[in-house]
Amino acid sequence: MSAPSFALIAGIAYLVAGAAGLLLGLVPVSFVHHAAHFALGLWGLAAWTGAAGAVSYARWLAAIGAAFALFGLTGLDSALGMLPFDSRDLWGHIALGAFGAYFGFRTGALPEAHAERRHLLPPDRRRAARPVSLERRRGAADRRFGSAFG
Numbered sequence: 181m182s183a184p185s186f187a188l189i190a191g192i193a194y195l196v197a198g199a200a201g202l203l204l205g206l207v208p209v210s211f212v213h214h215a216a217h218f219a220l221g222l223w224g225l226a227a228w229t230g231a232a233g234a235v236s237y238a239r240w241l242a243a244i245g246a247a248f249a250l251f252g253l254t255g256l257d258s259a260l261g262m263l264p265f266d267s268r269d270l271w272g273h274i275a276l277g278a279f280g281a282y283f284g285f286r287t288g289a290l291p292e293a294h295a296e297r298r299h300l301l302p303p304d305r306r307r308a309a310r311p312v313s314l315e316r317r318r319g320a321a322d323r324r325f326g327s328a329f330g
Contacts, residue, residue, distance in 0.1 A: 183234035191224020238284030245277020
């Protein structure tokens with residue numbers, strides 16, 4: 181899986197988490213936290229369109245996931261005035277932060293696939309490098325006497 185695919189999956193997961201928490205009340209956190217889930221989901225869908233945006237999205241998601249996981253694990257979430265994290269929300273931040281770190285920092289070292297497929301075509305035969313023997317007189321470039329091989 182590539183970083184754009186991860187951005188799509190994470191974006192959909194955050195949109196579903198925001199909708200499940202806000203509309204259905206499955207995750208008891210604040211309205212701002214649900215709005216952040218929606219924002220991360222929309223950012224993931226926007227990052228899906230380009231590889232550079234997807235890599236930076238994955239890296240930021242790793243940092244945000246790690247920060248919220250530390251807040252939830254150390255109890256700083258309630259000390260900062262936020263509602264305490266639900267265990268599902270906490271593990272969701274940990275998992276998506278870990279996957280974000282994997283795809284964000286692994287993908288930077290790997291070359292991205294070409295967006296265009298023209299590099300797969302054979303080179304232009306009129307400009308292709310040929311051996312010197314074919315380029316000389318009575319070769320491929322000399323059309324006075326017909327074919328170079330006959």
